[in-house]
Amino acid sequence: MNLLEIRGLYHDFSGLQVLFDVNLEVKEGERHAIIGPNGAGKTTLFNVITGSYRPPRGQIIFKGNDITGCKPHQLARLGIGRSFQITSSFSKLTAFQNIRMGILSKKGIRFNLVRNVDKMKEVTAETDEMLRRINLETEREIPAELLSYGKHRSLEVAMALSTEPELVMLDEPTAGMSKEETHYAIELIRRLTEGRTMLIIEHDMDVVFSLADRITVLHLGRVLATGSPQEIRENQQVKDAYLGETED
Amino acid sequence: MKNRPVKVILWALFLGVLVFYPSLFGLYFTNIFVIFSIYALYATTFNYLLGYTGLLSFGHAMFFGIGGYGTAIALERIQGLPLLPAIIIGALAAVMLALILCPLLVRVSGTAFAMLTLAFGQLMHVLALKLRWLTGGEDGVGGFPIPPFHIPGVISLDITDPKKFYYFAMVVLALSMWVIWFFTKTPFGSIQTGIRDNPRRVEYLGFKLPHTKAVVFIISGGFAGVAGSIYALFQNLISADDAFGIGNSFAPIIMTVVGGIESFFGPIFGSAILSFIDELTSRYTERVEIVTGLILILVIMFAPKGFSGFLRFMRGKWLSPPNANPALEETK
Amino acid sequence: MESDTVLYISQAMHGLAYGMVLFLVSAGLTLIFGMMGILNIAHASFFMLGAYFCYQVLSMTGNFWVSLIVAPVIVGLLGVLCERYLLRKLHAYGHVGELLLTVGIGMVILGSVKIFWGTESLPVTVPQILKGLVKLGGLEYPIYRLFIIALALVILAIMGLILYKTRLGMIVRGAVSDAEMVNALGINVPAVFMFVFGFGTWLAGVGGVAVAPILTVYPGLSDQVGMDAFVVVVTAGFGSLKGAFIVSIIFGLLSSFGVQFVPKLAPVLMFGFMAIVLALKPAGIFGETE
Known part of the structure; x- marks a missing residue:
């Protein structure tokens, strides 16, 4: 069954066409990667799906419901969580407080003005559990902006997961990481998203081919091909358009 | 919390000083202290917007003013209105104003928010001057009856006596500040700080930004209204320039910046510091604004964390091992 | 000529003249905002300084024309100093910090003005040639108002020339619509900022x-x-010069006809207009929505 389905999606920025007739299916439980050279429209596609922009044409279906044009907070409540390519945490808040924000949202605690949040045991326990899973227990009380780059990126991913979304969308979670850090981050993601549906944008081909169940190649705003890692690797069009270029 | 006893002793000491303050320092300084406390609450409501939510209001005086006018006009027009309902009317008037402005203001942030609040603050000023039948124009509303603070069988306090007014005002103001402080500790308070740091991410986590901002705005406005209401009772007068003037919108800004934006107690320190400076400079010159202006410039340029930042720095230096985490202070 | 028509025309002249003054002041404000993202709260104080310097120069030289040239230039130079030694050195709190800083500057200017010139109203007399009325097509116009309108139009023309015919103008226009571009082109941004801030405060000075x-x-x-x-500026939309011009004139007319027909409501008219505009379009008439 398809968890997410995109049909004939177009998008432009004041006349500059960025997405052309994009069709995409993300099956429940699969790890789906989107790859493509810079400027292919990957992040724009993410932004359209998560409600940053309203597309002029096309449909986005999530769990059988049309969610085209929904606002980001509605989509988050429906079960779509995302991370950002450029780390977008609450910089002055501690790692713990960052994660807690997502936990509060998951529990539907939005306008509670009568309880001390530090004394809400369940919230604290769940937040600590998430911190433990991303190995940030020792950094619990450190403001996000002071975390090391790798840890900050882990926090970014963990925030997306903290609301326990059915669909996790990660926008280049390993951007700017060294080879080792990337390796570590991928293991982390693999572990955290166990049993969840994931849509991921990724640059590192090794990562993509080892992590993804299926891959969609985006090129100049169009879908070039979709298939298993094996199929994509052998696809001549993809090789010509994309893989050939990045071979360096 | 390892230094809990120290804290308890300090608070007890502070409370003791508060209780005996009027007897110790006499009428003149008691009245100065009341004004300081009113502005401490007012500045705290301002910082609830700026420091905790990142919204800079340039027209906060509209809430202070409407709170004062609400209470004053209610007491003037309604025969035998008791004290607490009069204060509540003031606060509700401020809440209503906040509600009316919400749909417009929650859609913007940053400079646009500052501009719009500035403009609406001025609009309120003009209205207070022009709706003479209601507000008394430039003269304002004064000489209205001040009922005693009366709870049947519990207490009856004639607050026209300055000393008794002091105790009454302290209770109302301290209680209001405590409520705001508590709000910052709730889940809502933590979402609020999220908005300050990264409004977009708050939305992507599933919170509805405009609604959250609206609630913050209403709470802030309502308590600023309480401050204004106590001010009107204290002076037994509220006038347009005093209440709605641009200077009254700038006052909490300066207090908050001088005291420290990133701390709950910053605006309270700031209010104390500025009351002190006001008191000192006004003995030598009428040009207090040049002094406060210079202080504001110096603080922003050279000590952006204000007085509470300075305190934290000192404490970090002498009392505990280097504290790597200033934001911790917020949560503990 | 019917007396009504005469009245309308003279009110319109008043409104137009006030609108032009508003434009001079708001143009500087919106230019600085558009270019630097700074909402200069001290702008009104610079405007006031223009008026005081005018008085001072006039009482020293006795020549209005000299003060018309000199006073705004001094104001502009003060603006440059503020930009160079205060705003540019400020790094805390981003635009909010800049805003607060300009509040401080405004307070210091206000305090200084009171120290140097006291709080009384000071008279400024215009030269003989600008006094009285002039007859045009059977109607009498106060010369000074015509002069203000002409002055503003001349400045508008100069601004147009700078903005549309020079390289500097191109940079400024580019920066107003897209700050990133300026960085990309490798232009000396600090120098341009200083110029814009100085020019903006100069305009305020002229208005004063x-x-x-x-x-x-x-x-x-x-x-x-x-x-x-x-x-x-709020009504027109931040950073829109065209908007500032149109709205200034609307407000000038609104205030002069308002005083004529609905004297009690006149001061509220502008704010009412603003509230309606903002309710419909929060970014202002000519503002771009984010």
């Missing part, structure tokens, strides 16, 4: 000189006209 003879020079001047200019 222009109103000095019709409104009295006193410390409340900055609140009176300054606030109107802020409302113009």
